[in-house]
Amino acid sequence: MNILIVDDETDVEILFRQKFRKEIKKGEISLSFAFSGQEALDFLEQENPPQVVYVFSDINMPGMTGLELLKKLRNVFHKSMSA
Numbered sequence: 001m002n003i004l005i006v007d008d009e010t011d012v013e014i015l016f017r018q019k020f021r022k023e024i025k026k027g028e029i030s031l032s033f034a035f036s037g038q039e040a041l042d043f044l045e046q047e048n049p050p051q052v053v054y055v056f057s058d059i060n061m062p063g064m065t066g067l068e069l070l071k072k073l074r075n076v077f078h079k080s081m082s083a
């Protein structure tokens with residue numbers, strides 16, 4: 001299960017990788033990171049077939065906010081999203 005985490009603070013990658021160290025090692029989950037809304041969209045659009053099951057996003061980010069990202073995700077991936 002691949003999870004995409006979106007946050008403009010790059011430190012979150014280290015924190016998440018530490019927190020889920022065991023699950024990652026066992027292959028239960030894999031984590032992907034994007035550090036802006038645009039980076040998240042680019043990442044998801046290039047995935048074929050899509051691998052990401054969950055997207056967790058910060059709200060306050062420079063450029064595209066988390067809420068704007070959510071709106072765009074709904075437009076681009078509306079067929080597979082019910083949010």
Ligand SMILES: [Mg+2]
Nearest residue numbers: 008058060061
């Ligand atoms: Mg932030």
